[in-house]
Amino acid sequence: MRRLFSALAVTGFLLTSLPAVSWAQSLPGFTLFSGVKSENQLPFRLDFGGQTNGWDRYRLRIPAKKMKVAASEFVVSYPNYYKGKFDPKKIEVRVRDKKVPLTEAKWDRENGVIMIYPQEPVPAGTSVEIVLSNVRNPAFGGIYYFNCYTVSPGDAAALRSYMGTWILSVS
Incomplete structure (x- = not known):
C-alpha cells in the first residue's frame, strides 16, 4: 500500500510540475511597466526555458493581424x-507550420540586428513564426526587448514597418 501511495505522489508531482516548466517562457503573459503597449507585444516561446549561458531555440511569432502588407x-x-549568440545557418521563417525558403539570413553582431530575406515575399494576413535555433543565451540574465520590422516588396526606399516587440526573459 505504501508503494502505491508513493507512486501516486511522485506521479502527481511530475504531472503538476511539468506544465509549469513548459509555460515559463511562452507568450508575453502579463507584463507590468514594460513601456511597450499591450497591442505591440508579440507572442514568443523559448523552447528550452531561457536559462543563462544555455542553448535555446527562440520561436518569435507575428500574428496575422499584424501582417497588413506582404514582407x-x-x-x-x-x-x-544582449550578449547571446545566434547561428545564421539555423534561422527559419515558418508560415502555417511550413518552412519558407530563404535567400539569406544575416546576423550583424555590431549593430544588434538579424536580417532575414525570404525567396518569395510572405503574403499579407498570414501568421509568421521566426525560428532562431542554436541560440546561445547570454551569461547574465535579464529582460531583452527584441523588435520586429518588415520591408514590403518593391519598397524603393526600403522603409521598415514596425510589427511589434517580443519581451524575452533570460534567467
Whole structure:
C-alpha cells in the first residue's frame, strides 16, 4: 500500500510540475511597466526555458493581424546589452507550420540586428513564426526587448514597418 501511495505522489508531482516548466517562457503573459503597449507585444516561446549561458531555440511569432502588407524582409533588432549568440545557418521563417525558403539570413553582431530575406515575399494576413535555433543565451540574465520590422516588396526606399516587440526573459 505504501508503494502505491508513493507512486501516486511522485506521479502527481511530475504531472503538476511539468506544465509549469513548459509555460515559463511562452507568450508575453502579463507584463507590468514594460513601456511597450499591450497591442505591440508579440507572442514568443523559448523552447528550452531561457536559462543563462544555455542553448535555446527562440520561436518569435507575428500574428496575422499584424501582417497588413506582404514582407520581403524581416528585421529583428535587439539591445546592445544582449550578449547571446545566434547561428545564421539555423534561422527559419515558418508560415502555417511550413518552412519558407530563404535567400539569406544575416546576423550583424555590431549593430544588434538579424536580417532575414525570404525567396518569395510572405503574403499579407498570414501568421509568421521566426525560428532562431542554436541560440546561445547570454551569461547574465535579464529582460531583452527584441523588435520586429518588415520591408514590403518593391519598397524603393526600403522603409521598415514596425510589427511589434517580443519581451524575452533570460534567467
